[in-house]
Amino acid sequence: MIMIRENFVQENMEKFSSQSKNCSSFFQLISNKGIRQGQFNIRGKVAKTPLFMPVATRGTVRGVSPSQLKEIGFEMILANTYHLHERPGEEVISKLGGLHRFMNWDGLILTDSGGYQVFSLSNYRKVTDEGVVFRSVLDGKEIFLTPEKVLEIQKKLNSDIAIFLDECPEYPCSAKREEESLIRTLKFAQSSIKVEKNPGQLFFGVVQGGMNFKLRQECVHALLSLGVDGLAIGGLSVGEEPSLTKEVLLATLEVIPPDKPRYLMGVGSDILEYIKMGVDMFDSVFPTRIARHGSAILYNKGRINISNKRFKEDESPLDEDCDCYTCRNFSRAYLRHLFVCGELLGKTLLSIHNLTVLYKTVRALNS
């Protein structure tokens, strides 16, 4: 780790502290007392934080139309670089005017790096300091992703926030592996930062370092010294105890300057606790995935599966504390009927409800 400390943190300490003062044109911290409240202003579009991003895996939040997302209130969504690279390909989307226009979403879009899919979906891969070679899940074709390539794809999609390629270590793993993957993540970041951004686009670096507080903190310093616009915190909620997640997260957040946005990647549970600790951004497929299986999230009352027989004649809304399109217009009995019959509308209506609960729960903290 001496290499990293020398190269990034100490050498760039001055640069880092000056940058942390003037990087706030696109992100304004409104309140830091109690719960952090902030606001993105990117390319003329606003998004208040803390925020939850629905996941538009393939350029669509499954079963939900962009106008329905808008009606709920979402200002930023996440799309998966890897899936869009495979189908329809970034060239197609670029020709058609970028991802916003392609999917008709006029809010903000954050794209991930595709790194997570490489590590979670592919059972064949080889990682070097130059990048990752792996086989496509779709057709077995070999794909070589480099830090530069991953950003070029995101530039073609023209997302508002692009994420650097990283290497996420397995959990549990050795101290050596934690350090190795951190070094690789930072080498990727060094290559990434040289890529020219699209106008108005932001680049977020990824914090790795396993469960080692010190490595995590060094990673933050190093990324900041490179001049990233925000920090995406990866490698958490990968199987470790929730108490450990929180300790590592706290140690990480501790060294991030208040005016830097902090995005906890792919974590969809215990969001309120993480917000209280200082996280600004979340994403998760969880609310829409369980919705498609009939599972509804209630405000502060756990979950119910709407297919359950006890809802057969239940004329109350899914959640009487909710005013989403679904709860304003349909009974539990009708929603159950839709699921029992396998009707598409059921998936859509439960997705709208679950996303609304996530949206409102988070939004209640910044208004």
Added chain:
Amino acid sequence: MIMIRENFVQENMEKFSSQSKNCSSFFQLISNKGIRQGQFNIRGKVAKTPLFMPVATRGTVRGVSPSQLKEIGFEMILANTYHLHERPGEEVISKLGGLHRFMNWDGLILTDSGGYQVFSLSNYRKVTDEGVVFRSVLDGKEIFLTPEKVLEIQKKLNSDIAIFLDECPEYPCSAKREEESLIRTLKFAQSSIKVEKNPGQLFFGVVQGGMNFKLRQECVHALLSLGVDGLAIGGLSVGEEPSLTKEVLLATLEVIPPDKPRYLMGVGSDILEYIKMGVDMFDSVFPTRIARHGSAILYNKGRINISNKRFKEDESPLDEDCDCYTCRNFSRAYLRHLFVCGELLGKTLLSIHNLTVLYKTVRALNS
């Protein structure tokens, strides 16, 4: 057929002609020159004719929400009595305030008799003058449907227009079979007309008689003499040549008084021709069924399958002559992408478009 002529037509000729004058409180014929234009006014709700009804088989037009149907402009939809009887059951729907409230549709609803499903889905059935015994497609349970039972179910659903049970002969069939099934249909109608309607509800009788002009016309007279509110024309488009369909239809329409609404059951093609011949109402699963398989109906330009590779980079809307939600907001390339990836949103968006084309094509004739 002497029995029928005696019992219904001659005996009731006087009643029939007086009824045909005063039955127009719920249906007003606005123009009979060129294309018939009319207007339903049922329970305070209006629906202009000619009209096309989307099919909400199980209380949902597959993949399309009630507000999306409303946005297209639909004033009346069709729901399937048989399917709703099986799941969730008319008792449940009745307890929850009827079908309108259950599915959150505040427009008009026509329910079919379930007879078509009995004859098309079940491979075991026994028809007597009292009704039909058959096995449930769902669980093999024996179900006994009588003319009265079928109306009791529709009364519990509390649809705005209920249809009598009928027997549809196979095609082709003997002259004897045509006559037999007509006699049975009229016996069913005799039992049906004795059932007390829900307030404001209408009862439509079903015209059968195979491809025999004379039987068809006798059936119309007999039904009118019973005092039905409108005529549903069944047993057409069952495999016969289109030219024969038209001849039989013309012969049938010829003897229907101008102020009686005429509904051609389950026919989704050649609608414009049938409207010119004097049909007021249509229903078909065709536009939504083909939409779910990626097939889009274009205004006057046939059909395209959006999954086709040639649409990969096509930035034009599905149909440049269309202003539906889908065509206003999405490119062919995006819709193709959704279908290639098997995304739910694709089915919804194509259904909205196809229904819009049907709606607008028919509506253009009554404005």
